[in-house]
Every structure is written in C-alpha cells, then in structure tokens.
Amino acid sequence: MFFSLSFWLTFAVAQADTVLNFWTISLSPTFNDYIETTLERYETAHPGHEVVWRDFSGDALYFELLNALDSGNVPDVVNLNVPLVLEFAERGTLQTLSEDALSAYFPRMVDALRAAGTAYAVPWYITPPLVIYNSQIFEAAGLDPDAPPETVAQLITTAQHIQDETGTYGFMPNVGAQRMLYRFAEAGLPLLSDDGFDALFNSPEHVDLLADYAAMFQEGYFPEDVLLRGYVGALERYNAGQLAMLITGPQFLTRIADTSPDIYAVTRVAAYPLAEDGVLHAPLMGLAIPTGAALDPALTLAQFLTNPASQVAFAEVATVYPTTAEASNAEFFQQDDGSLEARARRVQAGQLNQASDLTLDVPNSKDLYEAFMKAIEAAFYGHKTPQEALEEVVIFWNSRL
C-alpha cells in the first residue's frame, strides 16, 4: 500500500512542471471541498502546475513559517492575517508586490497590507461586522425597528434610550485592547500622521468620543465586563435577550439561530454605523509570497484564488466577503430572498469599499497597543480623565514612532 501511494505521489509530482506549496490558516476540514475544488480549477487552467495544500492553526502556521524561512524551504503562497503580514514584512521575509498586481482590489484593503508604503500581500477575504438587533426590544423601548441607528452618535443615544426604557443593555461596544482605535477611525478620526511618526488621537474630537463611551460605562449603560469579554460576552447576552444590539460578524447569525431560535425570530440586521469618511475595521486575510519563492507562479495562484469566481464561490460556502469590487457586485451579494443572511450580505457588500483592517503599521505594536489599552481602561474606570489618558498615551506613542 505504501509503495503504491508513494508511486502515485511521485508520479503525480513528476508530471508537474511547477509545484506550488500553499499554506492556509484554519480552513480544514470545514472548507476542504471549496479549497480542493478551487485548486483543481487552478490546475486545470494552468497545465503543468500542481498545488500542494497544507492547513494549520494560526499559531502552528506562525512557527512553521519561521522554520521554513530558516530552512529556506518556504511555501509559495501563504495565508496571513494583517498583523502577520506586517510582522513578516518587517522581518524582510515577504516579497513586495507591484501596484499593477493589486489594481483590482479595494484600495483600502491593499493599504492594510502595506508596510512602510509597500504592499506585501494580496487581499483574500474579509469579514466586516454589522449590527444585529432585537426588534422586540426596540419596540419595547418605543423605537421603530425599521429605523436602526445610522451613525455612531445615534448608536449611543439609541443604546441609552433602550437602557433607560427597558433596563436592557443597548449594546456592548468592542473597545477592549486596542479596539478603541478602530472606533476612532470609524468615526472618521485620524490615528496617525501621514508619515506615521505622530499619533493624533488626542484631539478634542477623540477625547469627546472616548468621554462618551467612558461616561456610558460609568453610568451603567455597558456591562462591567465590556473591556474584558468583547464579542463573546455580547453574544452571550444577545442570545439571552439581555442585549438589544450586537455588533459582530454575520457568521454569528447561524449561531443565534441554533442557540436561541426565539431571539433569531425577532432579529434584524443593519449596516454598521459609519461616518461618511469613516473606515470600517474588519479582520482581513491576505495571501503573501515569502522571500525565496518564485514570484510569478505564486502570484498567479494568489490572483486565481482571489479572482471574482473564486471569491464568490468561497462566500457561498463561508461567511466571508470578497476583496474586489467586481466580486462584490456579483448577484449572490445583491439577491434578496427575505432571509436575514441575504439582507446581511447586501448590507455588507455595500460597505466593502469602506472596509479595511486597521491594524497599524507601527514599530513594536504590542507595546503601543498595551499602553493604549491601559489608557482606555484608566478613562473607563475613572482613574484618569479621557483627556489625560489620551495625552499621556500619545506622548508614549510619539516617543516610539
């Protein structure tokens, strides 16, 4: 048995002029069919190419890639999230990609994959958040469930109103760790100077927004664990009917349907409230080509995986969104069969041009984010005023930018 398997593997490899190693993060076994079918299509379209696919957990991929880079036996195309793209680019271990190669993708997503202005990965898929809300609680609060909040300011006042009227939490913002930075960006407020050397999040507008959130926390409009438990705590409460609005990815609609069908029955979805010039933070996955891999065939594979047909097919089996305008205009994202999921798709596809992964290209981001998190905690817990907290952390950031 071993002999024959080895024989066929050897035979198969011998038939390929180009063998491409493709590594992904946590797609197997759930998406085996999609990946294998897509790679077969690629191989058919590119005679002489063979793709060897390996899937890892996020942690395992990180260490495997480090080992591969050390040994010089690198994958040709590797799936990395934005923090890892920036880290490996900083290490000088990823190949730069030309602007021509990236012209089809949403510019903001390409920008997320740049380090010091240079792009290091092809945007693959993104999972933007939306507002999932309980229409019953809206009605109980005397609000029109057909008129969900459209701006951050409305989100805050709506949440306060719901809490005041019903005693139920309005929403649980994602403001733990460095996420308040994303809330600033979504409100259209800048984070860094154009050259990246000055932190700008201590303006009166930033202070006001943080003060609004801190005041809501101190007045009991957010649960005590809002800084600690993020979306998991929010989902738990939403499923229990203890939260009016859940800000999270659309993949959780299925979870709500499974766990709390009664809540799902009264659930509606709405676009994420964004400022006109705001950027919607969403985790983005990229496809990078490590130093040492042959660029042309690797780029061909990365572009095939991200072409409209591949992206739409992926979105049909996974709750992910495409990174090109062409794919986002596909009928799949526009059709309305009356389901929450279809509504979510339409809403979110319409916001993709504003979506980006706001992970910052800053040196030693871990220390900077930790200092930022402490500043936000200090403001929330009242140890410092929002202005003091932001002034101090901007000084810290500036000393390191």
Add this chain to the structure above:
Amino acid sequence: MLIFRALYFALMLSMMTGLAQTPLPMRYVEDAYAPRTARAEIVPTPQEEILGESIFQLPAQATLWLAEPTPALNQAVNDLKLTVGRVGEVNLDVLEAPSPDTTSPDSTDDSIDVTDAAHIRIWSLNDTSSAQLEALNIRPVTEAEGYVLAIHEGGVDIVGADERGMFYGLMSLQQLVRAGTDLQTRTVRDYPNLTWRIAMIYLDANANINETLIPILAQHKLNAVLVMSNYLEWDSAPALHMPGSASKQLARRTVDTARLYLMEPIPLLETFGHVQWMFQNNQNNDLLLDPTAQSRFAYNPLEPRTYDILLPLIDEVIDLFNPRFFHIGHDEIRNVVPFPASEVSFVDAFVDDIQRLYNHLAADDIRVMIWHDTLLAADVAPAMARLPDDLIVTSWNYNPSPNYPTVDTLQEAGFEVLGASWFEPDNIYTYARYANARNALGMIQTRWTGYFGNSSLLAGQFPQAYAYLSAAQSFWNPQVDALEDAAIRFREAWAWRTETARSREISAGYLVDLSQQANRHLVATDTQAWLGRGPDYDMRALFEASQENSFRLAGIRFALGPVISLQGRHRRVSEDSERVRLILNQDAARLALLHTTGWSSADTGDDVGRYVVHYEDGSSTPIPLFYNVNISAWTELEVTAISLGQVWRGQAPNGLGVSADLLTWDNPFPERTISHIEFMSTGSIANPILLGLTILDE
C-alpha cells in the same frame, strides 16, 4: 639616514592618524566604584521587629542546634551553612545534641544547658515548655507558620510555632546573614495573615528552572505552588506528546523540590476550556465541543468518551503529585467557542462536568479548585448551589482596585475563596489587602508566560518573575506597604542562588568624556538634539542627576555629557554613524557602559549592535548587544530580562518615563592594554546609544 627616515615616517603617520589615535579625555578617580551596602532586612516585612543596639558576631567556628530535624529543616539549615560560609567565611557545625525533651520538662536551666554550646538554636514550640521559653526570654508566636527570631548578644534563638514556623525563622535569619555575619540584635515576632500564599509555576521541558525558583519563593515565605501541568509526557496518551512537554522525571523533581521547601504542590490541569492540550497531534477530534470552530479550545462534556480520555490523565497527575488539592481550571469556557445548541444547556453541562471531576478526585480525598469567571456568568450563577460546597473558588482579577466584590459574592454563596493576582504591583497589593480583610483562604500569584514559557521567565517575562516577591510581601503581610525594588531583589536572590553573585571592593578608575565622538545630547534644545522630537522628549533628568556629587549608578561614577548615537532604521537616526571608534589606551579590569537605544524592538534578543574591545596586541573580543537582554530603549520602564541592568529611571519634561541601562563587562584579559573600543550598530530599529563609560581598575 635610516633613523631620519624612520622618524619622518612616524611623524607622517602621527599627523595622518593623530586625531584618531588620541585617547578620549578621561579623569582618574580613586572611587570610581564603591560597593553598595547590602540590606539587612527581612522580606516579607515581619509583623513585628524590634531592633536592639548591640551586635552579635557569628564566630568563625559557629554551631547550630536544631530541634526536630526534618528534611525541610535540614535543607534550610544547609542553605544557612552555605550562606554564612560565603558571606563571612563562617564554618557552621550542626550539633548532635540531645533534644530538650530528654530532660525534665519542669526543669528550666537543665533543658537549656544541652544546647548552650550552640550559637544558633532552632526550637519547636510544640516541644518547648513554657519554662524553657521563659528561660529564653521569648514570648512565643502561636499562629500557624509563625516564629520568633531573637538575636541577642549571646546568639540566635528561633522558636517556630510549627515546622513551617521554624523553617521561616531560618529563612529570615538567612536573609539577615547575607548582609554580613555581624548581626544586629533584634526580636522578630512574625506570622502570615493569609493562610495560603500560592505561586503559579509551569511544567515544561525547561522545568528544571523550578529547582532554583522554588527555594527563592520559599525563602520569601510563599507556601504553595500551583503547577500548570497540561503538557506532560502522558503515559496513558503518548500520542498527545508535544515537543517541549515535561518528562515525568523532570516534573517529579519540581514536585519534590516544592515539598522539600515546604511548598504544597497543587496541580492545575485545565479542563472543559483551554484544553488544546487534549487535541494535540490531531488526537480526539471527535471530542471537540465545536469541531467546526477554528480553535480547539473546549471539549464536549456530553460525549462520554471525553472522560475515558480525561480521567486516566487526571490519575497520572495524582500519581505524580499525590496532592491534597487539584485545580481543574474551568475558566473562560465560552470566551472562544460558544456552547452549541443542544438538548443539554450549558449550565447543566458545566455543573455535571465539575461534579464528575469532583467525584473522581474526592474519592482520593482531594479538594477541587476552579476559577470563578464561568461560575459567575449571569446564567450559571443561579446554579452555584448545585455545586459541592467544599469547592475552592479561585477568583482572578488583574486590575488594581479598592474592592474585589466577587470574593464577597462567592463567600456569600458558601465557597472558600482564593484571590488571584497577576504581575501589576498595585493589583497584588490591593487584592491581598482585600482578601485579608475578607478572611479569604489566601491568594494565588498567577503567571501567564505560555505553556512552554519557563525559558522566557527570566528573559522576556521577567516582570512576572519579580512579581512573585511583591506577592510574597503582600500575601504574608498585607498591612505593610507594597515591596519596593522587587526586580533588584529578585535579581540578587537569583544571583545568590546560582552563585553568580560576587562581592567587590572599592575600585579606582577613569571616567571617560565622550564629547569628542558625541553627536547627540541628553538635554535637547533648539540647537542640539536628543532624538529629534524637541525639548519635551529628552534625557535631561539623567544629566541633571549626574551633576550631583553623590551621583552613582550601581555604585559606579560616570562623567555624563554629550552622547554617541549610532545609526538605526528610524529616519531620525538613519544618518548617524554605523560605527564609532573610542580610543582608550588603558588597562582595565572592568568596563562600565551606560547605554540605551533610541527606539524599542519587538523582539527580545534582537541583535542591535556590539562593542568590540581591541587590545594593543591586536587581539579583540566582542560584547554583543541584544535588545531587552543587556540593552533596551530609553522609553522602556519594564525590566523584561534578569540580565538587563536598568539602573536609572526618571522623567522627560513632558512626564514620559525614561530609563538607562548599565552593562558591566569583566575584561577576560586584564593583563592586556585596551587600545580602543569599536562601538557598532546593526542598523535595526533599536539603535544603540552610549551615554557614559567608566574604566575600572578592579
């Protein structure tokens, strides 16, 4: 003619290279280094300490008498013997004297007589009569683990309320002896406020570190270790083996060391959540709570085979530890993978899982500990009454606060509670005070350095190491102030334990003036730059401190002025020199290099540059500079590695905390004259900056 040509050549060479060959200006001083006086103090701070006026000098041939020798007390005595030998060249003999029990309990003088020859006497309160105590002039401490340490002109008496009390009395004496064998007389009456003072440690392939760490923890009177045990080389499930796991033999050495130092070993095996360890190497995938989830975070308690796998592993841990307590985790269960819809609610599954593990452990008389957070979730809390009431709930909270209300909630529900802090010093202090005020069972000093993080504890995660000493202080005596200088104290304790500590004498040396090669200034003005962000961001506080006559860093004098910054990746220093030559032409026993980097590196161990010491005979030796190992950024306040000599902290004009690091280098070839030092940068983001240089004769 030949002579003329030789002189001409020498003159030309001198003219061409004259500037470069001129040594840097330097000033000779007799006291370039003066040793700091060791602190004769007990940590944690005793409950009561009354100092006397006189001195008891431990003689060169000293004797010790120990009532009721036990393995732990023998070990403590042995440690004391080593200490007095190193500090004062004192030879401490342990007397084989008969126990006072052999004399009449009614006797006073006779019972003392048998130990009269000893300079140090360790008594057990259980076996010491009131008459004997009266003869010793000691008012005993009766609280568990308490002791009296009486240093009087005639010698030292320790009376322990129990074995731990005797042990801790010896630990306190050992701390005092480190500052010298001339002991100031005093009476210490001491006992802990919190019953359990627990330090969390890890088992992995580098668990041998525990054999050094545990004695330090015990010396500071922590009395238990919570041992993270997820990654063992399992006998019943060898397929789960992860590279980096601890062998049973290595794990047993940790357990044995803990027992030898009277630290209760408590295993922590994470169950229900945080169970990636059960799914290593693609094992047991059928037991995942959510097979579709990206994270292999939780097992499925509704699947009976879960326990077929888990319970034998728990039995292996029991065999290894023979524990009285067992922590089964149970935190953050739904934080990563929500509990899927099923016929059984999460609450029922949670309660049933705990009950099942509880029954298994209770059969061996082992008490169960769990973390608090899932238990107190809104939907679970009403089910608390369904859980065994002798569960010990460990309530973690890592933020400083005047109140920790979960302790009250859990106590009101009928549970015994241990608080759990992390490495934020204020958190340790405030939580210990609260736990004491609420009569909690004790405190756990948690450490989260990764499952395979023993190797990073001293290099990268050092704040979590010295936090143990902050915890020791506040857990033993929450009434007193939080411990200061925990990093320095831990570094000293570690050096002592690993015998790298060296005592040094006063030394003459040269304070080098770097001005000739300098390109930046500690004090930024409109015309001179520190790192180009203007006068709000500079190191003037260091310069101003150095103007004081008494200015010394780790006992070393420096002449500070303009400084030498090398090239780095940041645009503000990209034009600085890649290397600078410092001509010295001096003999040296040691070099003291005060330095920092302009920016921080994300990677501990990042190679940022080096000093290459060149000798007149043409040989050379490098001193590599690794980020956060022996150099770090001026904005870095946290000491992340034990090797990092952060010796100064201050503030920039805008309030930014700033620091400087000292690297002292022992010249391996002191007989060779140092011609020059090549100061070099690798061009990384963390560009090295030399702030001061002192050449020491000794």
